[in-house]
Amino acid sequence: MMLPKNPNEKFAEKKxxxxxxxxxxxxxxxxxxxxxxEYGPVRGCMVIKxxxxxxxxxxxxxLDEKFKELGVQNAYFPLxxxxxxxxxxxxxxxxxxxxxxxxxxxxxxKLEEPLVIRPTSETIMYDVFSNWIKxxxxxxLLINQWANVVRxxxxxxxxxxxxxxxxxxGHTVHETEAEADRYARQMLEIYKDFAENIMxxxxxxxxxxxxxxxxxxxxxxxxxxxxxxxxALQFATSHNLGQNFAKVFDIKYLDKNGATQYGWQTSWGxxxxxxxxxxxxxxxxxGLVIPPRIASIQVIITTIAPSPENKETVIGKxxxxxxxxxxxxxGSLVDSRDIRPGEKYFEWEKKGIPIRVELGPKDIANDxxxxxxxxxxxxxxxxxxxxxxxxxxLLAKIQINLFDRALEYQKSRTKTVDTWDxxxxxxxxxxxxxxxxxxxxxxxxxxxxxxxxxxxxxxxxQPAENGQCVxxxxxxxxxxLFAKSY
Amino acid sequence: MMLPKNPNEKFAEKKxxxxxxxxxxxxxxxxxxxxxxEYGPVRGCMVIKxxxxxxxxxxxxxLDEKFKELGVQNAYFPLxxxxxxxxxxxxxxxxxxxxxxxxxxxxxxKLEEPLVIRPTSETIMYDVFSNWIKxxxxxxLLINQWANVVRxxxxxxxxxxxxxxxxxxGHTVHETEAEADRYARQMLEIYKDFAENIMxxxxxxxxxxxxxxxxxxxxxxxxxxxxxxxxALQFATSHNLGQNFAKVFDIKYLDKNGATQYGWQTSWGxxxxxxxxxxxxxxxxxGLVIPPRIASIQVIITTIAPSPENKETVIGKxxxxxxxxxxxxxGSLVDSRDIRPGEKYFEWEKKGIPIRVELGPKDIANDxxxxxxxxxxxxxxxxxxxxxxxxxxLLAKIQINLFDRALEYQKSRTKTVDTWDxxxxxxxxxxxxxxxxxxxxxxxxxxxxxxxxxxxxxxxxQPAENGQCVxxxxxxxxxxLFAKSY
Numbered sequence: 002m003m004l005p006k007n008p009n010e011k012f013a014e015k016k017x018x019x020x021x022x023x024x025x026x027x028x029x030x031x032x033x034x035x036x037x038x039e040y041g042p043v044r045g046c047m048v049i050k051x052x053x054x055x056x057x058x059x060x061x062x063x064l065d066e067k068f069k070e071l072g073v074q075n076a077y078f079p080l081x082x083x084x085x086x087x088x089x090x091x092x093x094x095x096x097x098x099x100x101x102x103x104x105x106x107x108x109x110x111k112l113e114e115p116l117v118i119r120p121t122s123e124t125i126m127y128d129v130f131s132n133w134i135k136x137x138x139x140x141x142l143l144i145n146q147w148a149n150v151v152r153x154x155x156x157x158x159x160x161x162x163x164x165x166x167x168x169x170x171g172h173t174v175h176e177t178e179a180e181a182d183r184y185a186r187q188m189l190e191i192y193k194d195f196a197e198n199i200m201x202x203x204x205x206x207x208x209x210x211x212x213x214x215x216x217x218x219x220x221x222x223x224x225x226x227x228x229x230x231x232x233a234l235q236f237a238t239s240h241n242l243g244q245n246f247a248k249v250f251d252i253k254y255l256d257k258n259g260a261t262q263y264g265w266q267t268s269w270g271x272x273x274x275x276x277x278x279x280x281x282x283x284x285x286x287x288g289l290v291i292p293p294r295i296a297s298i299q300v301i302i303t304t305i306a307p308s309p310e311n312k313e314t315v316i317g318k319x320x321x322x323x324x325x326x327x328x329x330x331x332g333s334l335v336d337s338r339d340i341r342p343g344e345k346y347f348e349w350e351k352k353g354i355p356i357r358v359e360l361g362p363k364d365i366a367n368d369x370x371x372x373x374x375x376x377x378x379x380x381x382x383x384x385x386x387x388x389x390x391x392x393x394x395l396l397a398k399i400q401i402n403l404f405d406r407a408l409e410y411q412k413s414r415t416k417t418v419d420t421w422d423x424x425x426x427x428x429x430x431x432x433x434x435x436x437x438x439x440x441x442x443x444x445x446x447x448x449x450x451x452x453x454x455x456x457x458x459x460x461x462x463q464p465a466e467n468g469q470c471v472x473x474x475x476x477x478x479x480x481x482l483f484a485k486s487y
Numbered sequence: 488m489m490l491p492k493n494p495n496e497k498f499a500e501k502k503x504x505x506x507x508x509x510x511x512x513x514x515x516x517x518x519x520x521x522x523x524x525e526y527g528p529v530r531g532c533m534v535i536k537x538x539x540x541x542x543x544x545x546x547x548x549x550l551d552e553k554f555k556e557l558g559v560q561n562a563y564f565p566l567x568x569x570x571x572x573x574x575x576x577x578x579x580x581x582x583x584x585x586x587x588x589x590x591x592x593x594x595x596x597k598l599e600e601p602l603v604i605r606p607t608s609e610t611i612m613y614d615v616f617s618n619w620i621k622x623x624x625x626x627x628l629l630i631n632q633w634a635n636v637v638r639x640x641x642x643x644x645x646x647x648x649x650x651x652x653x654x655x656x657g658h659t660v661h662e663t664e665a666e667a668d669r670y671a672r673q674m675l676e677i678y679k680d681f682a683e684n685i686m687x688x689x690x691x692x693x694x695x696x697x698x699x700x701x702x703x704x705x706x707x708x709x710x711x712x713x714x715x716x717x718x719a720l721q722f723a724t725s726h727n728l729g730q731n732f733a734k735v736f737d738i739k740y741l742d743k744n745g746a747t748q749y750g751w752q753t754s755w756g757x758x759x760x761x762x763x764x765x766x767x768x769x770x771x772x773x774g775l776v777i778p779p780r781i782a783s784i785q786v787i788i789t790t791i792a793p794s795p796e797n798k799e800t801v802i803g804k805x806x807x808x809x810x811x812x813x814x815x816x817x818g819s820l821v822d823s824r825d826i827r828p829g830e831k832y833f834e835w836e837k838k839g840i841p842i843r844v845e846l847g848p849k850d851i852a853n854d855x856x857x858x859x860x861x862x863x864x865x866x867x868x869x870x871x872x873x874x875x876x877x878x879x880x881l882l883a884k885i886q887i888n889l890f891d892r893a894l895e896y897q898k899s900r901t902k903t904v905d906t907w908d909x910x911x912x913x914x915x916x917x918x919x920x921x922x923x924x925x926x927x928x929x930x931x932x933x934x935x936x937x938x939x940x941x942x943x944x945x946x947x948x949q950p951a952e953n954g955q956c957v958x959x960x961x962x963x964x965x966x967x968l969f970a971k972s973y
Contacts, residue, residue: 041565048615051560076540079532080635080651102593108639109585129534149566153594165566
């Protein structure tokens with residue numbers, strides 16, 4: 002691994018706006034200061050820089066392993082979708098058509114049929130699946146692809162809403178409705194595990210309302226996370242597609258009795274948007290904070306070498322520690338550049354590295370090093386003799402602390418309300434709000450219109466409870482989760 | 488890992504055309520029989536199926552590690568290039584413009600400036616690099632991306648020439664010309680190592696002629712491999728870009744003395760085309776042959792269980808062997824499906840799995856199993872006691888055998904000629920031809936026109952030798968490599 006360059010000098014020197022002063026600007030400042038991403042020459046298109054891309058690579062590695070354990074196989078489908086294919090499923094095209102980018106010229110000629118750049122791949126995959134599936138023996142079909150997709154966003158925002166983004170999209174076909182639904186929910190659990198145990202982001206699992214579900218799905222399950230401004234971010238989604246697409250794309254199989262049946266389908270995805278969620282969950286006014294388990298560089302070893310004669314000793318010891326840590330599977334990097342220690346500290350702090358090791362001649366004389374936690378700023382003097390164990394334990398502690406902190410924050414800003422006045426106040430105060438809702442679409446729309454809040458999900462773990470819709474007063478048996486969202 | 492489905496029944500049952508009868512059809516038949524890829528609904532766009540994509544995943548994993556060891560960092564740049572950016576470097580746009588796909592509508596509106604879908608990313612990356620690089624301290628900048636690119640191919644061919652393909656493209660900026668050139672050559676060595684030691688494809692390294700070099704490069708290095716029809720396939724390329732792009736995109740840095748300098752650049756890439764090369768190097772009339780080191784499934788354990796009462800024993804033993812092999816880092820898979828053993832053998836043979844283990848009640852009674860080599864068809868009775876070692880050794884042997892076989896083939900079809908008659912005959916006979924060339928562009932063009940052969944490269948290892956151009960009779964000091972090519 003090389004020392005990352007810090008080419009954005011103007012940003013490096015720029016102070017990060019405090020969250021309380023301007024949350025949106027803080028978010029952009031953190032991204033710039035941590036050198037994660039920037040806009041490219043096309044409006045809304047993002048350049049993901051090495052320090053940002055490393056987060057995506059780790060995401061890919063971890064999720065890909067999980068998918069494969071479940072028997073999912075990776076494949077790759079074309080970027081281009083013929084317009085007529087996209088138009089086959091009515092709800093689907095209605096949902097996506099306004100956001101598409103369209104190729105009309107290629108190879109120097111006007112195309113006979115325009116090509117849509119995939120906003121998602123249901124239509125092109127299912128057109129192909131219909132040829133692959135003949136018999137129950139071909140099921141379940143479990144396919145995933147890691148790809149770029151394009152949705153023409155009107156109000157782009159780095160990571161959260163970009164014209165092009167990276168994601169994985171899983172697509173499965175099953176023999177029965179129950180199996181498909183089980184599968185869609187299983188993927189939700191995989192995402193939850195990743196969100197909570199790797200990214201340290203607490204999530205609320207549930208099902209979307211009819212208005213908020215995926216275009217063409219029977220139902221959409223989602224994970225909702227709270228950002229530090231109290232807004233919700235949809236972390237990932239998993240859809241039970243029922244037979245909607247199967248009927249349109251003619252995905253049929255012969256069952257064990259020789260009868261022709263339509264397949265039952267799911268699709269599920271997680272994108273580079275989660276990196277936006279990661280940034281907004283943990284970072285502070287000093288910059289990015291990366292949970293250890295999603296960090297490629299978990300430990301930065303910074304050398305302090307005031308005079309030329311002890312420089313070699315210090316760098317030698319730093320490399321020794323680096324090797325010991327790497328042997329323990331800890332991602333570490335030595336920063337022995339000839340710049341002031343303070344500059345190094347500042348840079349790695351902004352970049353969110355979980356632990357900084359400060360190592361100078363005095364530390365070495367004492368057979369110790371100073372460890373600094375990025376999450377709390379706490380300094381610990383650690384004997385060199387068992388530094389790998391100390392660091393491994395500390396990384397585990399930081400991981401837990403970040404999750405606990407985020408969960409506490411989410412809980413402190415989740416309000417249970419029963420009156421419209423309280424509802425409006427709670428939403429204005431930027432909270433998650435658990436309230437009764439009549440289940441009517443127009444009431445949901447009215448609430449959105451008046452407060453900007455949408456139903457994020459109908460949480461799985463809400464107990465049945467008789468109540469009255471917070472807006473219409475009609476009877477309701479369950480609270481749903483309202484919030485403003487990204 | 489799951490048992491791959493074999494959904495293309497029509498292909499599965501289709502006989503593979505023999506190479507001698509129709510080489511082009513053989514290639515397509517192998518791809519279909521091995522379930523590697525197929526065309527999607529858009530002309531020239533390929534669906535890479537799981538068994539084909541696994542080859543690309545392994546390629547990514549192996550190369551990515553090598554790049555990172557050299558300090559290369561992954562990043563991601565936008566799919567869309569504004570037309571004006573692509574047009575900045577004259578030779579570059581001339582080379583690529585005829586093959587581009589162009590987005591003219593997006594978000595429901597006609598775009599003010601059309602967007603080109605990247606055919607390669609020099610222009611968009613270097614526009615961004617110019618902001619990243621300020622000082623010699625920012626150099627070298629070593630960036631790679633794994634991405635899809637689009638080139639509107641008129642005569643598409645699965646893996647070899649597809650409208651969209653997957654690749655990695657590395658882009659570096661250096662302080663000096665010498666360092667950039669060293670870097671471009673170093674990447675060539677990485678590709679050579681991958682070609683020869685992983686894919687078992689012997690390659691000839693050299694520099695491209697002026698007519699064949701990359702549009703915008705100062706010089707292009709390439710690796711050329713021989714396919715079984717005697718044609719050349721360009722395995723990968725690495726370009727020394729000189730300062731051509733740096734001057735156009737204003738990539739400047741302050742050197743140690745405070746003077747402004749233009750950067751020296753390289754770019755280098757390897758694509759899914761190499762999978763086409765892999766297929767055509769090793770496969771036979773029975774189907775695909777995968778060299779062990781690029782195979783995800785290196786060993787398929789097929790159970791033979793004639794009666795219900797010994798089925799459990801056989802499957803139990805198969806799983807035991809599977810576990811032992813996996814523990815030794817060998818990619819293995821059990822096929823215990825209730826189908827005739829012959830069907831299983833046939834399927835995995837077509838799919839190119841290096842070793843097939845046949846395991847039945849009789850084998851277990853003898854504490855042995857039958858191993859079948861895919862490369863030679865040889866059967867070996869192996870005691871179960873040290874089966875992991877036997878298999879590991881056999882995999883190593885197969886790897887070497889495939890390389891040696893391909894190298895021998897390449898050598899047997901490489902002719903050194905000195906007269907035009909012999910040249911024409913050798914090219915007609917589908918050989919690689921080493922011949923003298925005057926170095927003149929029009930002579931090169933004339934040779935191509937008359938024989939269809941192009942200069943594949945000016946090989947690095949050709950000794951200096953005085954001779955006469957095989958076409959013009961003018962003096963020449965070095966032989967160059969001619970061949971027909973993909």
